[in-house]
Amino acid sequence: MVIKNSTFFLFLACLIIAALTVSSPLFGQERDFRFDPGVTYNEEIPTPEAFLGYKLGSTFTLHSDVVGYFKKLDELSDRLSLHKYGETYEGRGLYYAVISSEENQANIAELREENLALANPGENDNEGVAADQPITVWLSYNVHGNEPSSSEAAMQSAYRLVAGMDQETQNMREQAITIIDPMINPDGRDRYVFWYKSARSNMLNTDAADYEHDEIWPGGRTNHYWFDLNRDWVWLVHPESRGRIAAYQQWMPQVHLDLHEQGFNANYFTMPGTTPRNYELPDDYEKWTDVFGRGAIEGFDEHNINYATREAFDFFYPGYGSSYPSNMGAIGMLAEQGGHSRGGRAVETDDGYVLTLRQRIFDHYTNSISVVRTAIENREPLLNYFQNSFTRKAKKGNIGAFVLPDNGNDYTYELVDILLQHGVEVSRATEDFNLGNAYAYSNGESGRRSFKEGSFVISMDQPRHVFLNTLMKRQLTIRDSVMYDMSTWSAPQAYNLDAAWTTGSAGVATEAVTESPQYRSGVQNPDAGYAYVVDWSQRYAPNALSKLWEAGYRVRSAQEPFTYNDTTYGEGSLIVLIGRNYAKKDQIADDMQRIAGEARVQIQGFDTGRMDDGIDLASRRSQPVDKPKVALMVDNPFNSYTAGQIWFLFDRWTEFGISRIRSESLSSVDLSEYDVLIMPGIRGDFSSAADSTAQARIKSWVQAGGTLVATENTAEFMTKEKSGFTSVELVKKDTTDKKVKEGIDPEAYTSYAAREDSSGLKRIPGAAFNGVIDNTHPLAFGVPEHLYSLKFSDESLKPTTDWQVVGHYAKDADEVLASGYASQENIKKAAGNAFAGVANMGSGKVVFLLDNTQYRMFWVGPARMLQNAVMLLHDM
Ligand SMILES: [Zn+2]
Numbered sequence: 070m071v072i073k074n075s076t077f078f079l080f081l082a083c084l085i086i087a088a089l090t091v092s093s094p095l096f097g098q099e100r101d102f103r104f105d106p107g108v109t110y111n112e113e114i115p116t117p118e119a120f121l122g123y124k125l126g127s128t129f130t131l132h133s134d135v136v137g138y139f140k141k142l143d144e145l146s147d148r149l150s151l152h153k154y155g156e157t158y159e160g161r162g163l164y165y166a167v168i169s170s171e172e173n174q175a176n177i178a179e180l181r182e183e184n185l186a187l188a189n190p191g192e193n194d195n196e197g198v199a200a201d202q203p204i205t206v207w208l209s210y211n212v213h214g215n216e217p218s219s220s221e222a223a224m225q226s227a228y229r230l231v232a233g234m235d236q237e238t239q240n241m242r243e244q245a246i247t248i249i250d251p252m253i254n255p256d257g258r259d260r261y262v263f264w265y266k267s268a269r270s271n272m273l274n275t276d277a278a279d280y281e282h283d284e285i286w287p288g289g290r291t292n293h294y295w296f297d298l299n300r301d302w303v304w305l306v307h308p309e310s311r312g313r314i315a316a317y318q319q320w321m322p323q324v325h326l327d328l329h330e331q332g333f334n335a336n337y338f339t340m341p342g343t344t345p346r347n348y349e350l351p352d353d354y355e356k357w358t359d360v361f362g363r364g365a366i367e368g369f370d371e372h373n374i375n376y377a378t379r380e381a382f383d384f385f386y387p388g389y390g391s392s393y394p395s396n397m398g399a400i401g402m403l404a405e406q407g408g409h410s411r412g413g414r415a416v417e418t419d420d421g422y423v424l425t426l427r428q429r430i431f432d433h434y435t436n437s438i439s440v441v442r443t444a445i446e447n448r449e450p451l452l453n454y455f456q457n458s459f460t461r462k463a464k465k466g467n468i469g470a471f472v473l474p475d476n477g478n479d480y481t482y483e484l485v486d487i488l489l490q491h492g493v494e495v496s497r498a499t500e501d502f503n504l505g506n507a508y509a510y511s512n513g514e515s516g517r518r519s520f521k522e523g524s525f526v527i528s529m530d531q532p533r534h535v536f537l538n539t540l541m542k543r544q545l546t547i548r549d550s551v552m553y554d555m556s557t558w559s560a561p562q563a564y565n566l567d568a569a570w571t572t573g574s575a576g577v578a579t580e581a582v583t584e585s586p587q588y589r590s591g592v593q594n595p596d597a598g599y600a601y602v603v604d605w606s607q608r609y610a611p612n613a614l615s616k617l618w619e620a621g622y623r624v625r626s627a628q629e630p631f632t633y634n635d636t637t638y639g640e641g642s643l644i645v646l647i648g649r650n651y652a653k654k655d656q657i658a659d660d661m662q663r664i665a666g667e668a669r670v671q672i673q674g675f676d677t678g679r680m681d682d683g684i685d686l687a688s689r690r691s692q693p694v695d696k697p698k699v700a701l702m703v704d705n706p707f708n709s710y711t712a713g714q715i716w717f718l719f720d721r722w723t724e725f726g727i728s729r730i731r732s733e734s735l736s737s738v739d740l741s742e743y744d745v746l747i748m749p750g751i752r753g754d755f756s757s758a759a760d761s762t763a764q765a766r767i768k769s770w771v772q773a774g775g776t777l778v779a780t781e782n783t784a785e786f787m788t789k790e791k792s793g794f795t796s797v798e799l800v801k802k803d804t805t806d807k808k809v810k811e812g813i814d815p816e817a818y819t820s821y822a823a824r825e826d827s828s829g830l831k832r833i834p835g836a837a838f839n840g841v842i843d844n845t846h847p848l849a850f851g852v853p854e855h856l857y858s859l860k861f862s863d864e865s866l867k868p869t870t871d872w873q874v875v876g877h878y879a880k881d882a883d884e885v886l887a888s889g890y891a892s893q894e895n896i897k898k899a900a901g902n903a904f905a906g907v908a909n910m911g912s913g914k915v916v917f918l919l920d921n922t923q924y925r926m927f928w929v930g931p932a933r934m935l936q937n938a939v940m941l942l943h944d945m
Contacts, residue, residue, distance in 0.1 A: 102126075102431035104225050105233075105438075114145055114232035117224040125221050126427030128414065129262040132161050132255040138224050139166050139251060147171045148231050148242060155312025158293035161255035163312050167320075168230045168249065170242040173203060180246065181320060187456040188321045188398060188492075189532050198452040206444045207248040207322035207399075208437050209390050212299045214257025214289035215410035216330030217265075218429035223251035225430065226437040237442070244445040248320060253309060253390070254291075254298050261289025261410065275417040277333065282411040287709035289410065294720075295713025296925070299327070300386070300554070302393035303540060304927035305490055306717075317397070318492050323455045324361070324400050324444045327390030328433050331405040333412050334419050336375040337432055338405035339365045342382045342391075345549040349465055349538045350395055351458045357400045357451070364443035365404075368435045374428075385547075386554040387539050388925075396536040397491075398458040400451065402440070406432050459532035470575040471541050472507070473525040473561065473568045477589055478607040480564035480929060485525055486585040487560075488540075494531045496579035498524045504576075507569040510543050510561050511839055511855065511887055518569060525582065526575045541570070544888045555835025555859075557889030558927070562837045562857040565930025588669040592661050597674025598647065600686045601661050604671070605641030605851040611936040613668035614643055615725035618696035620660050623649045625691040626941055628847070631683030633675070641850025641941065644686050646678070668724075694944045697744035697776075699727040706757045707732060711749035711781060714923045718932060725940070736763045740770040744943045747935075750781030750921075755792065758783075768794065772911030776943045778935070784917040785864050787908075795908040795915050798867040800898060833860050835924075836889030838899060839879040840931075847945045848875045848907055848916065852933050857887050858904055858920045859928045863895045865902035866919060876905030876934070905934060907942070916942065 110116075118124050120138050143151040148168055155163040173180060184205055187198065208226065210219035227249050230241060241247065252258055261284065268281045276282070287295045292307055301310040331338065340362035341355050362378050369376050382403055384392040394401035408416075408429040415425045444451060457463055473481050475497075488495050500522050507518035529537060539545065540560050547556060561568035588608055592601070603613050605626070617624050625644040630637055645661075647654060658674075665672045678686040685691075699719070703712045712729075719725045727747075730738055735758070740746065746767070751758050759767060771777050779787045787794045840858040842849045856876065868874045879885045880901040882893075891899075904919040916938045922931040 100428070102425075102427045104431065104434055105229065108229065108238065109234045110228070110232040111234055114228065115141065116228055117221075124427075125225060126414070126425060126430050129217055129265055129426075130221060130224070131262055132252055132259050135220050135224060135251050136162060136164060139164060139227065142166070142227060142231050146231050147174055149227065150174065150177075152316070154316040155308050157256045157309060159256045161259065163253075163255065163309060165248050165250045165316055166227060168227065168242070168247045169203065169245065170239070173243070173246060177246070184246075185319075185321055187452065188459050190456055190460045198449060198456065202452060203244055203246050204324065204444050204448045204451055205246045205248065205320055205322040206324040206441050207250070207317070207320065207326075207394070208440070209250045209253055209325065209327045211251070211258050212253040212327065212390055213297075213329060214254045214259070214291070215261040215284060216290070216408070217258060217261055218330060218406055218408055218412070218426060219328035219433050220252045220258060221426070221430045222328065222433035222437060223249055225434045227251070229434075229438060230441070241441050241445055244448055245441055246320075247441055248322065250313065253313065256293045257289045257291050257298075264289065265413065269413070273415060275415050275423055277411050277416050282413050282416060284410045286705045287713070291709065291713065294717045295709045296717070297710065299329075299390055300388045300925050302390060303388040303487070303491070303558075304925060305487055306926040311490065314490055318490070321397060322394065322399050323451045324402075324440060325390070325394035326402045326404055326437065326440045328404045328437070329406070330408040330412065330429065332409055333407050333416050333424055335405070335407045336377050337369065337407065337436075338380075338382060338403070339369075339376050339378055339436065340402045341379055342384055342403065343380055345383055345385045345547055345552055347385055347387070347392070347395070347539060348546045349535050351454065351463060351535075353454060354395060354400065357454065358402055360447065361400060361402055361440055361443050364439045365436045368439045369432070372431075372435065374432055374435065381553070383553050385552055386558065387536075388558070396539050398455040398535070400454075404433065404436050458535060461530070464529065464534045466538060466542075467572045468529050468538065468542070468570050469573040470529060471527045471537075471561075471568065471570045472504070472520055472575060473527070473566055474520055475523045475525060475586075476567075478604070479566060480608065481525065481566055482586045482588060482608075484560055484564050484566065485582065488527065489582070489585055491533065491536060493527065493533045493537055495582040496526050496528070497582055498522055498526055498575075498577045498579055500578055502575070502577035504569065504571045506571055508543070508571065510559065510568055512884060513543055526577065526579050528574065530574070543570075547890050552834050555889070557835065557837050559837065559888045562887055563859075563928040563930065565853060565857055567853075589671055590665050590669045592658075592665050592672045592674060594674030594676070595658050595662060597658075598676040599678050600647060600675045601645045601657070602638055602673045602675060602686070603643040604638050604673075605643065606639050607670045609669045610641075610643065610851065611723045611725070611933070611940055613664055613670045613672070614694075614940055615723055616664045616668050617643065617645060620664070622653065622660075624694055626694045626847075626850070627684060628690040628692055628945075629684045631680040631685070633680050636673075637683075639851060640845060641847065641937070644691050646687055648687075692945055694941055697940065697943045698742060699745040699747065699939055700730045700738075700743045701727050701747045702732055702735065702749065702758070703729045704731040704733065706751045706753045707748070708750040708752060708781070711921060714921075714926060715747055715749060715780075715935065717926060718923050718935065719939070723936060727939075732758055735759055736766065740766060740775065741773070743775065745776045745778060745939050746770070747778045747939065748780065748783040750783055755783060755786035764792070764794070768910075771913035771915060774912040776914050776916065776938070778916040778918065778938045780918045780935070781921055782862065784919045785862070787915050787917065788866070795910060796871045797906070797908050797917060798869070800865045800867050800902045802898065831863070831892065831895075833863055833891045833895055834889070836860050836891045837887040838885050838891075839887045840876050840904065841879065843875050846873060846875045846907070847941050848905065848934055848937050850933075850937055850941065852931070856930055858931060859924050860891065860899070860920055862919070863898060864919065865899045865904060866906065866917060868901070868903045872906050872908035874903045874906045877901060877903045914942065
């Protein structure tokens with residue numbers, strides 16, 4: 070079916086009439102934004118408009134219909150094949166389409182293998198590329214669900230590449246394999262689209278303040294668990310990322326474009342971006358982004374589309390869709406169209422222009438096609454750039470190998486699993502070995518160190534060296550303190566591992582690791598006569614606790630360590646006494662087997678309660694812990710990312726059900742129903758989350774025995790200064806500077822032009838601080854004594870005897886910064902001060918967790934403190 074032009078004009082007329090009715094000055098400036106009307110198309114292939122039954126831009130298309138269009142193209146054309154690579158939490162299919170000429174498609178498996186061979190140059194480094202080898206281009210749409218123009222543009226881009234009959238489109242098919250992922254985040258996208266459809270008026274309203282443009286919390290940007298998938302390309306926490314990277318590693322494109330939207334007042338952002346830069350990347354990276362940026366600009370100039378380059382966006386953090394591909398030898402790029410969640414079908418900008426959804430689609434379509442065009446125009450040099458980046462001669466720095474000891478109970482296996490998913494070669498030592506120059510992640514100093522057989526050895530002498538350095542280095546070069554995202558992500562620090570690196574080779578015999586290591590699980594002495602014990606330092610011990618409660622067991626938690634048969638069980642270890650669970654005597658052995666397997670923990674059966682050292686199993690120092698009822702605050706003004714992480718930590722990793730309470734219910738909900746209340750960080754002031762009445766209710770609930778867990782800036786609010794809720798104090802700014810003492814802050818003289826840089830210097834943009842942990846306190850049971858805490862705010866808490874300090878930053882200012890950027894002033898301010906602890910109040914307690922404990926679910930070294938705060942502390 071072909072939609073006739075009259076439908077189109079009818080649409081325009083409606084748009085104009087609608088706009089006039091809401092007194093918007095649309096009349097006279099509307100444009101039809103026709104997609105390449107000069108190109109002739111194969112008539113057997115339906116346009117998106119013909120398939121959907123409406124003109125692109127007149128409304129938003131649901132995930133099922135976008136997928137439907139790609140399935141139709143797959144059905145009708147040999148030039149496109151659609152592949153499913155996963156499923157979201159909400160059960161939506163994830164797909165990518167491969168578009169190329171019929172001839173290439175007939176040969177696609179071989180072409181893909183030839184392309185992959187470039188990413189493994191082997192001993193000879195550079196074999197050169199075949200003269201007719203196609204270039205692989207990957208276009209990614211709609212990672213942020215409420216930046217919705219891009220999935221609409223994906224359909225038009227696919228239509229052009231499949232159905233275009235002109236010479237240029239034919240060349241694109243012959244010389245390129247173009248992969249289109251039309252929707253990276255279907256759950257978030259559909260959340261936005263369903264919401265928008267429910268919120269829209271009949272009369273088009275371009276007023277950005279209107280309900281139709283004002284999305285509700287948590288918004289459609291994120292996935293089901295409120296995570297930003299455009300930060301997860303490296304960490305692969307979510308099925309969307311895992312499936313995509315598995316597909317990505319099968320194709321390894323030379324060019325990747327990630328299409329987004331930004332605020333509706335901004336003009337189109339195209340490449341190149343700004344600093345800081347990742348110095349691990351090949352030197353020519355920026356040059357190439359400029360070539361692509363200028364390619365887009367050519368199309369924009371032709372159509373009077375406005376744009377900006379070299380500002381706002383950097384590609385330093387490797388977990389973006391713009392930066393990850395660059396670490397994999399591609400030219401990774403970002404595109405930002407103005408529009409975003411407030412864009413709706415049309416919105417009036419601050420200079421009175423009416424930005425339509427149709428234009429947003431047109432702009433993204435124009436850029437998408439220009440990227441394929443630029444790619445084939447520069448096919449050979451780009452293939453060479455790609456291949457070169459994997460060679461030995463492109464390797465930077467002097468690191469020879471990274472070493473991760475296998476403790477079997479921490480996050481090491483998670484990191485190894487991630488490395489394997491990214492095509493990194495990992496091996497294991499087949500013997501004990503020593504390193505003369507093992508560098509430590511806490512301070513970067515080297516020394517002699519011995520490692521056990523089974524330690525993971527990751528040599529830098531491998532094709533993925535750029536990615537490896539970017540992910541594993543303690544400190545990347547930073548020459549600019551103003552960054553779009555965090556300043557460190559050093560993986561061994563994020564997972565709080567006792568790792569090391571060395572220059573030169575590790576000099577030890579190894580064998581390749583081909584499968585992800587599995588946590589050891591099972592029951593030793595399964596028919597025990599007295600008790601079962603789960604050591605609390607195990608990665609999934611909290612999951613086992615949840616399952617023990619679920620199965621109705623009375624569980625104790627050891628307040629002190631104990632040793633039996635030369636094995637020591639640490640603080641917090643779970644003890645299930647058979648005598649105290651006598652009614653379950655006949656099933657307990659089976660239950661323990663099941664729980665050990667499902668939770669992935671090791672459980673030790675005991676025939677006696679008399680330990681060799683430390684407390685006995687039934688000691689009064691083995692504290693019964695009951696299953697608490699837990700509430701997590703959500704909705705405005707709470708930070709949806711932190712709320713989502715905490716929800717995920719308990720719902721997925723711990724498999725422990727918690728209630729999520731809307732902030733507006735805080736003054737009406739019966740708090741006495743709950744033992745624990747978790748408050749994530751907030752945007753703005755705490756009084757916007759809880760008015761004085763709600764605050765008084767929370768306070769009396771704590772005094773009556775409740776455990777309040779306050780994280781990030783909510784923890785700041787619980788101090789003496791901010792609310793008087795507790796006697797815990799914030800650390801004051803150092804005023805030893807003479808001028809500050811006299812009342813003049815030197816910052817007052819900062820020039821207008823330097824203000825942004827100056828505020829960047831003052832911020833801590835996500836840096837790792839060395840933390841010292843008191844793991845004899847229940848809040849830190851199972852946490853190593855040394856912890857990398859991820860610092861964003863410049864606040865810290867004053868250690869006093871009024872409360873129980875559990876985590877503080879290194880006392881010596883020279884030892885505070887473990888990696889990333891923080892100013893000397895901020896480092897000095899933090900040194901020796903606290904970031905975690907507990908203040909008693911009446912019969913209850915307030916838990917302070919000033920730094921995020923599970924950032925993006927990859928900076929998870931501190932996460933056990935939150936699990937302890939929620940699962941153990943209420944009974945201690
Ligand atoms: Zn975005």
